[in-house]
Amino acid sequence: MKSAALRVNQLTYGYRAPLFEPLTFCCQKGEIWAVLGRNGLGKSTLLDTLTGTLPALGGCVENAGGIGIVAQHCQLPFPYTVSDVVLMGRAQHVKLFAQPSLQDQQRATQALEQLNIAQLASRSFSSLSGGQQQLVMIARSLVTECQMLLLDEPCSALDLANQQVVLQLISDLAHQQGCSILFSTHDPLHALQIATHTLLLLPEGEWRAGPTNSIVTEENLFLAYGLPLRKLSVENHHTPFIAPLFSIRR
Numbered sequence: 001m002k003s004a005a006l007r008v009n010q011l012t013y014g015y016r017a018p019l020f021e022p023l024t025f026c027c028q029k030g031e032i033w034a035v036l037g038r039n040g041l042g043k044s045t046l047l048d049t050l051t052g053t054l055p056a057l058g059g060c061v062e063n064a065g066g067i068g069i070v071a072q073h074c075q076l077p078f079p080y081t082v083s084d085v086v087l088m089g090r091a092q093h094v095k096l097f098a099q100p101s102l103q104d105q106q107r108a109t110q111a112l113e114q115l116n117i118a119q120l121a122s123r124s125f126s127s128l129s130g131g132q133q134q135l136v137m138i139a140r141s142l143v144t145e146c147q148m149l150l151l152d153e154p155c156s157a158l159d160l161a162n163q164q165v166v167l168q169l170i171s172d173l174a175h176q177q178g179c180s181i182l183f184s185t186h187d188p189l190h191a192l193q194i195a196t197h198t199l200l201l202l203p204e205g206e207w208r209a210g211p212t213n214s215i216v217t218e219e220n221l222f223l224a225y226g227l228p229l230r231k232l233s234v235e236n237h238h239t240p241f242i243a244p245l246f247s248i249r250r
């Protein structure tokens with residue numbers, strides 16, 4: 001039987017006033033949840049509330065173990081190397097005042113290899129491009145070995161090939177290691193590709209949550225984005241594609 005990794009019950013959140021009607025959903029162990037919604041609606045604020053960085057306005061969030069988070073942007077105060085940054089993810093596994101073990105270092109190297117960025121290991125993190133930094137932060141989240149991972153727009157700065165690397169990794173983490181993952185995205189296709197469930201944030205404080213196929217529908221996408229989007233099936237592909245049915249005025 002599945003067990004809950006994250007249970008959100010009647011949650012209200014926001015900076016002053018609640019951004020949404022009370023939110024209730026449950027992420028079971030091994031599930032992947034996508035959070036979709038327009039700019040400024042409250043995806044990042046939700047993730048900060050789920051980790052406890054931002055206090056909830058009401059309701060409750062229960063999680064079974066530790067939660068790891070990968071923020072959308074990251075600025076570091078010192079010129080750390082990429083290896084240092086990834087090793088920081090092992091902090092919980094290293095004893096007070098001890099050095100990271102050989103095993104910690106091997107785990108960090110392995111994470112960089114999983115993201116095809118081992119060649120960046122000795123580079124200064126701050127000298128990397130935005131997309132490279134995003135891959136490093138995802139590598140760091142892998143080495144934490146948290147059983148619940150929150151990723152804020154993990155593909156936002158990535159090229160198409162690296163988007164697929166990260167989506168595949170998320171899927172492998174859930175299916176092979178039973179990790180539970182919640183990620184925000186602006187691409188409904190990413191939800192269709194890997195998310196078992198989707199939380200769709202709508203204007204006017206409404207939301208929908210449930211299995212991805214029942215949430216990422218043409219009707220709901222129109223409610224969310226105000227645009228005609230079509231779900232199309234392509235031969236030999238089990239994931240439908242999303243096609244925007246609009247053209248640019250000239």
Ligand SMILES: Nc1ncnc2c1ncn2[C@@H]1O[C@H](COP(=O)(O)OP(=O)(O)OP(=O)(O)O)[C@@H](O)[C@H]1O
Nearest residue numbers: 014015019037038039040041042043044045046072
């Ligand atoms: N530190 C803050 N203080 C006050 N209001 C904030 C703060 N950060 C964000 N907000 C507001 O909270 C709302 C939700 O912002 P949030 O960053 O969660 O949106 P988002 O859905 O992640 O947006 P995007 O897709 O553009 O990244 C917005 O109206 C934003 O202006």
